[in-house]
Amino acid sequence: MRFRDTASFGKRQEYAVIAELLKRGFDVYMTLVDDQGIDCIIRINKNRYLDIQIKARSEHVKQWNLFQVKDLEPRDNYFFIFYTEKNKTFWVMPSKDLCELGNIAKSGKNVGRIALYLPKTEKTEKGILFRKYKNNFELLRHFDK
DSSP states (O other), X not given: OHHHHHHHHHHHHHHHHHHHHHHTTOEEEEOSOOSSSOSEEEEEETTEEEEEEEEEEOTTSTTTTEEEEOXXXXXXXXXXXXXXXXXXXXXXXXXXXXXXXXXEXXXXXXXXXXXXXXXXXXXXXXXXXXXXXXXXXXXXXXXXX
C-alpha cells in the first residue's frame, strides 16, 4: 500500500489545495494537462485570472521543506501554493517572489532549477521573512497588477 500512497500523494494534495481554495470562496478552474506548470486557474473577476502551480511534500521525506521548480517564467499573475504535510501548512507565493527567495542551480543535474527551502520554524530570520506567505490565501485576492 505504501507505493500507492506515494504515487498518488501529489494528486491528492492538488485536490486538497483546490478544496481549500473553494472553501475560501475562490472561483477555481482545473486544467486537464499540466504541461505549462499550471494546475488550476483562479478567476478573480471578469478581467483578472491567476495561474496556480501546486506543489506538496510528504512528511515522510527527508527534506520535507525543499521544493524544486523548473522552467519558471515569473509573471504577476502566476502563483505557487506549496503544501508541507509535516506541519500541515500552505505557503502562497507569487512566482516573482519565488525567484528572489529561491536558489538557482548553476551546475549538476538540476541546473536552471530553483530550489526553495521553506523555514522549519518561525523563530528564525527566515521564518519571520516567510511569515507573510504562510496560509495567506488573501495574497491571491490582492496581487499587484
